[in-house]
Amino acid sequence: MGQEKRAIMRYQKYMGYQKYQRYQKYLTFFRMRFLAGLQYRAAALAGIVTQFVWGLMELLMFRAFYQVNPNAFPMTREALASYIWLQQALLAIFMTWFLENEIFQTITDGGIAYELCRPTDLYDMWFFRSMANRLSKAVLRCIPILIVAAFLPAPYGIGLPSSLEAGLWFIITGFLGFLVVVAFCMLIYIITFFTYSPVGVRMVAISMVEFFAGSVIPLPFLPNGIRQLVELLPFASMQNVPLRVYSGDIAGVEIYARAALQLFWVIVLLWLGKRLTAVAVKRVVVQGG
């Protein structure tokens, strides 16, 4: 027994493994979750069809706007089409309502007991798990939607990124936006520790975010005055930035400012989430005996 323990310790010290190993377990967790997520083929197929139809409907709606008054249109129609198709293709990455019921369940039915028996940080573990879950869903769904959208005629299809630089920044701001989304969802999970039931938090958080993040209508369509304010909120650091960078709607120096704001929100949300988790774990009640 003691011998085995020592063997473990020796192993951990070996080659300064400690640091690298610290994240190894989260990566394994990521891999497991990612592979599990890939299993759901039927759900993915249903998702693809829904999102494709939804994208078409949105485009038709905006077409009607455009026909009424082309001058009042705040984006080019090509930029808007790219925005909508990317949004539909990457739904699983950027939509806050893509929450994991399993995590809520763990909190509400007391499964949390086992999660707390592990030598892992609860926040980190759930963070990686959420990322993996979203990525695995997005991987299955995005390609068919993007391929079909690429073949649609001019103002309705998706084009290539406006420049190589835009493409690169799309990836960077997309990743930052992804982190903002996951960090925000972590707050929803953690608040459940205090409210015991996720229903209320979920509803309030989601309906608020959907609007302010630009998933109902892109933020440029909001009236002046309100728009400038909304752009500063963390919700505007989610899909709003990468989807507009892609088509050149946000370009030049403005990209840096937006990316910096995204980074700011990532840090704030992570900090807040970690603090709240620490408090929640102290007062955790394992429900259901």
Next chain:
Amino acid sequence: MIKVEHISKTFKVSRRSAGFSEAFKALFHRQYECIKALDDISFTIEEGEMVGYIGPNGAGKSSTIKVLSGILTPESGNCIINGRVPWKERTAHVNEIGVVFGQRSQLWWDVPVIDSFELLRDIYRIPKEVYNNNLEELVTLLNLEQLIRTPARQLSLGQRMRCEIAASLLHSPMILLLDEPTIGLDAVSKIAVRDFILERNRNHKTTVILTTHDMQDIETLTKRIILIGKGNILMDGNLEDIRKQFSTNKRLTVEYQGDHIDFCEGMTPVSSSNQLATFDIDLSKLNVSDAIAYISRQVDVNDISVDGPSIDEVVAKLYHQYQI
């Protein structure tokens, strides 16, 4: 090794009666009651000891296990396990303990059990050789050969529980906390699990704390029992001593040929039918051999058996005595 001192934990419980109007009232004015789940609990457990932790439902058994495993933070009191306070150094602490919650599952529902094991291997950073050795030992002892390649959702409760126990031991914990590990198991699985726990304790010097309602578990596994009721430790002692203390009666079953048996003082008839009679003997008034002699003088005895009170009866008496 485990030292628990004056631990208290209170839960706030909202209560209301049934019915629509009560539910409506509770919207505006909610009544809370503070339940003392643990009230000034203290005990010490040495390395390699096996302790049975018993008490009626809601006595605070599971809460104690959760405090010991670092999940719950008590309001007051202190607890040192291997030199650490569980809830303050949770991650370091849980590396050294294995926990089984009989009514929950730690296995991933959709994937084969072996995948969950490998995830645990990475989470606990178990070196390859240690993992392989442990896995082999666990698979053989708990008979998991077939089971580990099956998804957890397709296992029966008993099969799953064996896998759960294996999962808790992959990282060679020095302390094993078992919260009702035999709940819902069939006789074969129960015996397998018990034998396994015994073996683990004998060969690995694993300290085991076990809560259960199955007194057979306690009888086969532990010498020492701690009785908890309403959040208080009522008794901490040796199982045999307690049994003696409560063994004031013996039950005698006699199969005989002859008319009928007269009773003497200290014998209480329980049942008597065709050539078969059962008596309770009060040991303070009559000893067993005298009773047998007394009976065999009257009738031809074919067969006779003497039973002490079962452990279940002893415990029921204990609960009764402490009014819990």
